[in-house]
Amino acid sequence: MRIIIHGVGAIGGVVGAALAESGQEVIGIARGRMLEAIRADGIRLVSPKGRAQVDLPCVAHPSEITFRPDDVVLLCVKGQDTEPALRDLRAAGMTDQPLVCLQNGVANERAALRYFPNVHGAMVAMPATYLEPGEVITHGAPCYGLLVLGRYPGGTDAADTALKETLDRANIATILSDRVMDSKYGKLLMNLGNIVDALLPLDADRARFTERLKDEARAVFAAAGIGYEDVGLDDPQRKQFMQITEIEGVPRSGSSTRQSIARGAGSVETDYLNGEIALLGRLHDTPAPLNARLTGLSARLVADGNGAGGMSEAELEAVFANG
Numbered sequence: 001m002r003i004i005i006h007g008v009g010a011i012g013g014v015v016g017a018a019l020a021e022s023g024q025e026v027i028g029i030a031r032g033r034m035l036e037a038i039r040a041d042g043i044r045l046v047s048p049k050g051r052a053q054v055d056l057p058c059v060a061h062p063s064e065i066t067f068r069p070d071d072v073v074l075l076c077v078k079g080q081d082t083e084p085a086l087r088d089l090r091a092a093g094m095t096d097q098p099l100v101c102l103q104n105g106v107a108n109e110r111a112a113l114r115y116f117p118n119v120h121g122a123m124v125a126m127p128a129t130y131l132e133p134g135e136v137i138t139h140g141a142p143c144y145g146l147l148v149l150g151r152y153p154g155g156t157d158a159a160d161t162a163l164k165e166t167l168d169r170a171n172i173a174t175i176l177s178d179r180v181m182d183s184k185y186g187k188l189l190m191n192l193g194n195i196v197d198a199l200l201p202l203d204a205d206r207a208r209f210t211e212r213l214k215d216e217a218r219a220v221f222a223a224a225g226i227g228y229e230d231v232g233l234d235d236p237q238r239k240q241f242m243q244i245t246e247i248e249g250v251p252r253s254g255s256s257t258r259q260s261i262a263r264g265a266g267s268v269e270t271d272y273l274n275g276e277i278a279l280l281g282r283l284h285d286t287p288a289p290l291n292a293r294l295t296g297l298s299a300r301l302v303a304d305g306n307g308a309g310g311m312s313e314a315e316l317e318a319v320f321a322n323g
C-alpha cells in the first residue's frame, strides 16, 4: 500500500508524519510555505511523546503522481477545498482507489461519490495544530489521534482493515464501523462550536453558545431522521486511546477554524459545519436560525481580516438574541 495525503496541514501533517515515521510509504500533496518548508527540512511532529523531524516526500499537485492500484488517498483538506481537490485527483488519473475523507462535516463523502466509486469516511478525533510552516502539533496521547473508519455510505471492506492496521502501527488508533456517518454526525455536533471558538477571546465561556447551536442541530437531526453517535470526551473508546494532553511550552491553539483565521487562510469551514445544519433545517422544515446566522458571521470574520477572538460574549449574545 502507498498512502497519498491530499492536504498537508494539521491533520494531513500529523497523519503523514506519523505514517512516514512508522516506515510506511507516503506522499503528501502540499502547497505554499508548508510545501517549501517540508521540501527544505522535512516536517516537525510535536506531540506529548516529544519532537521528531520526519522526511515526508511531497508534491505540489496530484498531476505529479503516477497513480498505482495499491494507492489509498486520504483527503485532508477543509470542506470548502474538497471539490477542486477531487477534480484534480480525477484529472491526474485516480480512478477506483479508496478515497478516505479525514475531514469534519458530512458533505465530503457525498461529494466524492460523484467522482469516485470507492469512498470511505473517517471521524477524526485528533487535537492537531498547524500554525507555522513545516511544523504540526498533536496534543493527543497515548495515541496521536483516534479515527472511526468505514465505507460510505455504510459497511467496511478489506481496504478499511488494511488501512486500520497501517494507521495503528503509526500510533493512530483506528476503529472500524459499519455506520461511520453516525460518528461523523456526532462529531458535527461538536464542531458547531468551532466558529464560536474563533470569534471569542480564548478565556471566554463558549459552552453556553455551543449548547444552543447543538440543541438546534439535534432538533434538525430528529426532523431529518438522522442518527448520530456521541464521540465526545466521555466516549470510553476515546478515553482509552486518546486524551488531550499537555505539552510543556506548547499551548493548544484552539479549533481548526480558529487556526484558519490565525493563519490568514482566507476561508473557513463554517458553511460545511453550522451551514450543514442550516441546510438540513431548510430541507426538513425545522429552521436553525442560530447556526444560519453564524455562517454569515464567519464570512464577515474572514472578510474583515481582523483576526480571531475579537468579539465579546455580550456582542455574541446580541447576535444570538437579535440576529
Ligand SMILES: NC(=O)C1=CN([C@@H]2O[C@H](COP(=O)(O)OP(=O)(O)OC[C@H]3O[C@@H](n4cnc5c(N)ncnc54)[C@H](OP(=O)(O)O)[C@@H]3O)[C@@H](O)[C@H]2O)C=CC1
Binding pocket: 006, 007, 008, 009, 010, 011, 012, 029, 030, 031, 032, 034, 060, 076, 077, 078, 079, 081, 084, 085, 102, 103, 104, 105, 124, 125, 126, 127, 128, 129, 130, 255, 256, 260, 265, 269
Ligand atoms: N485541526 C484539527 O484539530 C482537526 C481538524 N479536523 C478536520 O480535518 C480537516 C482538515 O483540517 P486541518 O488539517 O485542520 O486543515 P488545515 O488547513 O490545517 O490543512 C489543510 C491543508 O490542505 C491544504 N490544501 C487545501 N487545498 C489544497 C490543494 N488543492 N492542494 C494542496 N494543498 C491543499 C491547505 O493549504 P492552505 O493552508 O494553503 O489553505 C492546508 O495546508 C477539516 O475537515 C477539519 O475540520 C478534524 C479533527 C481535528
Ligand SMILES: CC(C)(CO)C(=O)C(=O)O
Binding pocket: 104, 126, 127, 128, 190, 191, 194, 254, 255, 256, 257
Ligand atoms: C473538536 C475539535 C475542535 C478538536 O480540535 C475539532 O474537530 C476541530 O478543531 O476542528
